[in-house]
Amino acid sequence: MASKLHQLQTKAVQASQFVAKHGTSYYKQLLEQNKQYIVQPPTVEKCQELSKQLFYTRLASIPGRYESFWKELEGVKHIWRNRQDLKVEDLGIAALFGLELYAWFCVGEIAGRGFTFTGYYV
Structure with missing residues (x-):
C-alpha cells in the first residue's frame, strides 16, 4: 500500500511539473487560436452581459424547440401506425x-x- 501511495505521489509531482513547465505556453496558444471568440475588453461586466444574453437567447429558443419536439413525436406516431x-x-x-x-x-x-x-x- 505504501509503495502505491509513493507511486501516486511521484506521478502527481511529475504532472504538476509538466503543467508548471508547459501550462503557460498551452494557455497562450489556446487563446491565440480562439481569439475570434474573445470579446474586448474582457471585463467582469462584459462577462455578466454575455451571460444574460446567453440565458435569454436560450429562453427565446424554447418555442422553436417545443414545435420541433411535437413534429418528432408526430413522426414517431406515424412510424408506429405503419x-x-x-x-x-x-x-x-x-x-x-x-x-x-x-x-x-x-x-x-x-x-x-x-x-x-x-x-x-x-
Whole structure:
C-alpha cells in the first residue's frame, strides 16, 4: 500500500511539473487560436452581459424547440401506425438504440455510485 501511495505521489509531482513547465505556453496558444471568440475588453461586466444574453437567447429558443419536439413525436406516431411496413434493418437500429440507452443508464448509475458495484449476491 505504501509503495502505491509513493507511486501516486511521484506521478502527481511529475504532472504538476509538466503543467508548471508547459501550462503557460498551452494557455497562450489556446487563446491565440480562439481569439475570434474573445470579446474586448474582457471585463467582469462584459462577462455578466454575455451571460444574460446567453440565458435569454436560450429562453427565446424554447418555442422553436417545443414545435420541433411535437413534429418528432408526430413522426414517431406515424412510424408506429405503419409498423407492419418496417424493415428488419429499421427494427435492428431501434433495438440497438434502446440497448444503448439502457447501457448509458446503467453506466450512469454506476458512475453516480462512485464506480462501485452493489447488489445482493445469491
